[in-house]
Amino acid sequence: MKIRELAEKTALSIHTIRFYEKEGLLDHRHVLREENNYRCYSDEATERLLLIKKLQRVGCSLSELKDILQEHDTHALTDLEIVEWILQKIKDTKHKKEELDQILGMLHWMLDYRVASMKDDQKELVMTKIQEAT
Amino acid sequence: MKIRELAEKTALSIHTIRFYEKEGLLDHRHVLREENNYRCYSDEATERLLLIKKLQRVGCSLSELKDILQEHDTHALTDLEIVEWILQKIKDTKHKKEELDQILGMLHWMLDYRVASMKDDQKELVMTKIQEAT
DNA sequence: GTAAACGATAGAGTGAACTCTAACGCAAGC
DNA sequence: GCTTGCGTTAGAGTTCACTCTATCGTTTAC
Structure with missing residues (x-):
């Protein structure tokens, strides 16, 4: 899917989506490039952006989200650490x-x-x- | 009370308190000047700052607060208008x-x-x- | 084939809410 | 009376999260 469609699905602006990518909130699992250099987004991208929007509303900053999502993606965090993060967020x-x-x-x-x-x-x-x- | 004491009571920084005054969130009922030009705050100032902090957390911007508080202070709003504002905030x-x-x-x-x-x-x-x- | 629409980039600009700095005047303790 | 600390100002700087602009290449519809 191209950027416009993703923007509509997530109710984010095209600018914002590119900005999030630049900030490291999306990676190769979410965006790839077509031959014409256009971005091509997976369904996972939609999921991730909606998740980011939700977590933002509980007071997560973009940089915190970047860290936790990246660590989650790379399995740099143990299950225990993730559970602890979730528990803190619940609190x-x-x-x-x-x-x-x-x-x-x-x-x-x-x-x-x-x-x-x-x-x-x-x-x-x-x-x-x-x-x-x- | 002097600015330091107010800062401690409200858990705001001295800078922030002066900034709020400059932005029109405090008036003569909250701040006066002593002969040495030092600001002297009333207890009402504490109340107002704590109120501002609370309302900020429901998503009121400083400029919205400025407007509503000033209009409230000057009775420029009818009771009905204020009630409507409160109802909106409750919603x-x-x-x-x-x-x-x-x-x-x-x-x-x-x-x-x-x-x-x-x-x-x-x-x-x-x-x-x-x-x-x- | 050309105009309109869509996509890309780098980088500048915005607005909100602080936050800090420099340079100065007063005040209180020793 | 001198140092330390508190107070003042104007104005600059910061951070966050966008948002926009200019300029360019690509695609699509007519």
Whole structure:
């Protein structure tokens, strides 16, 4: 598959995909060159880019991803090391969720506070909005 | 309180605090100048900086925070507008939590996959680690 | 066969959020 | 009174993750 198709499949820009390759996030298993020098991507490339997108959202930087994916690819890490990395990520993710819960609590508190100081007719309007939102 | 103390209380750097002020995230209610031109911070400053830190983690940019906080301060926003902003943030936050759940699912799947391919003695070691981590 | 669309490259530019530096003035401890 | 440390400023530099530009070659549709 050519770069445009991959870009559509992963919702990344063409620029970004080339940039990731340059940064070492993709290798020969993901990209090859055709005779005309065009890049040719495997299905694995799609998988990897989607994985990168996901892990980015748990706070992995590109350079961390590069390291862990490369080490994983070259089997430079033992199973134990990989398991430990995963466990750490699970811990981080749970922590992030807790933070979000805290923030949700705060937002709800802010909402109650605002609503309490409103006149009855506005209060009703807002209540329907809150119903809609939840 | 002087800048160093505020930096310690908020776990922000002195540079960052001055940077936030320059960006319009703090005003006269938070900072005043002493005769020697040193900044003098109120307790409200601590509150605001901690609030900024929290909201940043739900994906608010500094410029968005500047806008919403300034409008809030100057009562340029109606109660309804503020409620709508809060509702939007609640929605965003819930969405972020769902994403994290997805990622947690993926990480657990990765973990199971790894553990399945391990030898029994290593498996046991990993199992205790997993117990510890959860 | 030619124009439009697609692909390639090197390298510059962007925006967000810091982070640091140099050069200076005040302050507190000895 | 001198050193050390804290505070000030303007402005430069950094990092991250893109994003875009210019210039070129290739492919495809008409």
